[in-house]
Amino acid sequence: MDDLLKEILLINSVSGDESRISACLRNHILKRRSSWNVSPEIFFGEEFQENILLVFGEPKTAAFAHMDTVGFTSRYENQLVPIGGPEVISGTWVQGQDAVGGIRCRIEEKEGNLYHDFPRAIQRGTVLSYEQNIRTDPGTIQAAYLDNRLGLYALLKLCETLEHGVVVFTTYEEHGGGSMPFLLRFLYEKWAIKQALIADVTWITDGVHLHQGAVVSLRDSFIPRKTFLDKIVRLAEESGVPYQLEVEAAGGSDGREIQMSPYPIDWCFVGVGAENPHTPAEKASFFDLDCMIKLYQYLMQNL
Template sequence: MDFNLLETLCQIQATSGDENKIKQFVLNYVEGNAPNWRKTPKIIEGKGFQDNIMLVFGEPNTAYYAHIDSVGFTSRYQNQLITIGSPEAQKGDVLVGNDALGPIECNITIDAKGNTFHDFKRTIEAGTPLVYKPNFQQEAERITSPYLDNRLGVFVLLQLAKELENGVLVFSTYEEHGGGSVAYLGNYLLTKYDIHQSVIVDVTWVTDGIQLGLGPVVSLR
């Protein structure tokens, strides 16, 4: 399988609340590729839906969800960083972003009290989102990269779009920070299309009971 699309998705900066770039990427991808799919979907997005996208195929009875946002950081005063979601900040981690003065690449520093800062050579405008620097690595049977959570889910939905005849693909927002948009999107799909079943396409941890390379994980809850 060609994972160039997944690599591109992992490079897009889109923290929770700042998903517009990846939304536009998905919309452009659909516009460019839908003519070659088995069915052309109806696109639902825009006013009232924030940066969420729903692709409706045929007569749907199942919705498939993947969140498009990621964890990251917001710049604060005195070089301090505020987490977006729950990233596990480590000293020396490289962050990137942009503010009105130009591109940013900096390292995380952590003081004795556990507060997180950046070491950029100038002040970063307060409120600027920062993300982990892309570092996509593909081996024979393994891919490692920042933001596989959940660009992998987005990738899977875009693969499913090629063959799907009846269903809804939902690209949802702010899952990492604030609870997500799935509740009101699900209510919309229930009211509009009478959809009562859903599949959430996301990633999970490797644990004592979950090992890499043994196939998909189906959650019991």
């Protein structure tokens, strides 16, 4: 595991509180872009909130990765409210910060409600996230927030060689979205972008396995246009990069907001599978991550 992946894994960025990871990505981009094959035009700032867009050359395709993670909001009487869909396992350690000081406590579920065991009241609205514990072996990584730190990492590596395309780091994906509509309008009106790839993490299932390559999703709870899927699968086959085809009836990504948008933009999820989704112990394969990066390099060059 290289230093960049470790750095972004250690930064909290629950949906709605993405400012720290956004700043980290901007710093990395500004330091490294002069060494990339093409130095991109960068769009960020108040009119983009915490979102970041990098425009390389003459783009036809955009690749998206969301910066946010699941977590919890403190409520009243030691209660917590989920942000996104965290897997609630009693005894799990969470952490955060309010005006009084640092917070480290455990969560527990009682009669359908969530509580924390911190010895004092936590200020209302404080955001808590899983305590990070990164574990690696020669083939796998296990940690919180692989969803979607692996997507961020893959697109940052893509930036090193990308000549034409847009890379977009988005917010709010885990809690229903909200940033994609104005980003899509900007991309479509300024560059007529009509193709999109979603760099994200999916689940290990009976059809998606660790160490079997990148994942090209043919559908989740939404269904991309088949002519575009056929093109992606053909290019994936031509690339020689190991990949798996996913078919699911549930789940979603930033692709759902593309499909629900008023713009004629085709999309496809291309990512990696992970075990134990939305827990502090998500587990993924380094081989699959490498395949994802190589497949993005090929797709963005040939779409």
